Amino acid sequence: MSHLILASASPRRAELLKQIGLDFTTRPADVDETPEPAESAEAYVERLAREKALAVAAEHPEALVIGSDTSVVLGGEILGKPVNRTDACATLARLSGEVHQVMTAVALAHRGQCRSCLVVTDVQFRKLGGDEINAYVASGEPMDKAGSYGIQGLGGIFVKELRGSYSAVVGLPLQQTAELLAQAGFPVWTNWPSSLESQE
Numbered sequence: 366m367s368h369l370i371l372a373s374a375s376p377r378r379a380e381l382l383k384q385i386g387l388d389f390t391t392r393p394a395d396v397d398e399t400p401e402p403a404e405s406a407e408a409y410v411e412r413l414a415r416e417k418a419l420a421v422a423a424e425h426p427e428a429l430v431i432g433s434d435t436s437v438v439l440g441g442e443i444l445g446k447p448v449n450r451t452d453a454c455a456t457l458a459r460l461s462g463e464v465h466q467v468m469t470a471v472a473l474a475h476r477g478q479c480r481s482c483l484v485v486t487d488v489q490f491r492k493l494g495g496d497e498i499n500a501y502v503a504s505g506e507p508m509d510k511a512g513s514y515g516i517q518g519l520g521g522i523f524v525k526e527l528r529g530s531y532s533a534v535v536g537l538p539l540q541q542t543a544e545l546l547a548q549a550g551f552p553v554w555t556n557w558p559s560s561l562e563s564q565e
């Protein structure tokens with residue numbers, strides 16, 4: 366396989382990529398995350414994933430580069446990462462008792478080409494109490510996360526129901542990532558260790 370690069374500073378994305386047995390390096394992509402005027406949440410998330418992959422691919426033309434973006438969307442409005450603790454509390458109060466969408470796009474850039482896909486997951490929160498929101502924000506967990514929560518952490522107790530991809534909510538849709546790699550001629554399973562070999 367060509368050298369694989371994850372164009373991300375997110376520790377969650379790196380963990381997920383390791384989980385499926387891939388060897389890679391990480392190179393955070395520095396892109397402007399301002400939405401275009403009248404841009405839909407779907408178009409925004411996919412554009413950013415592609416821009417992240419292409420920005421890093423421009424500096425590593427031989428590599429396979431994965432870029433990704435995650436946004437939490439409530440009633441069509443993009444709720445990004447909180448700017449401070451007050452903002453995190455306000456976002457969680459809005460998500461309380463409601464269904465929102467977690468939109469994650471993954472893009473794969475290779476030799477000047479870029480393929481991408483968008484995964485939309487519906488997440489239902491139960492009703493949250495004010496003290497509980499304050500305690501959660503005080504833990505610090507929401508601060509670097511879209512929508513001010515992490516389903517894989519303490520925030521897991523807020524989620525009543527999920528319809529879609531759990532790994533996409535955490536930051537990288539594993540099935541779709543593997544599909545993009547397979548389409549580019551690099552099936553993920555060719556990197557898996559063989560326990561039979563290691564026993565010999």
Ligand SMILES: Cc1cn([C@H]2C[C@H](O)[C@@H](COP(=O)(O)OP(=O)(O)OP(=O)(O)O)O2)c(=O)[nH]c1=O
Pocket residue numbers: 372373374375376377378393394433434435436437446467509510511512514515516517534535536
């Ligand atoms: C909703 C949700 C988001 N998140 C995280 C995943 C992403 O790291 C982050 C969304 O922000 P992003 O801007 O998509 O990613 P990032 O800035 O962390 O990393 P990079 O742009 O370098 O790839 O929110 C969780 O960890 N758990 C969750 O349940």
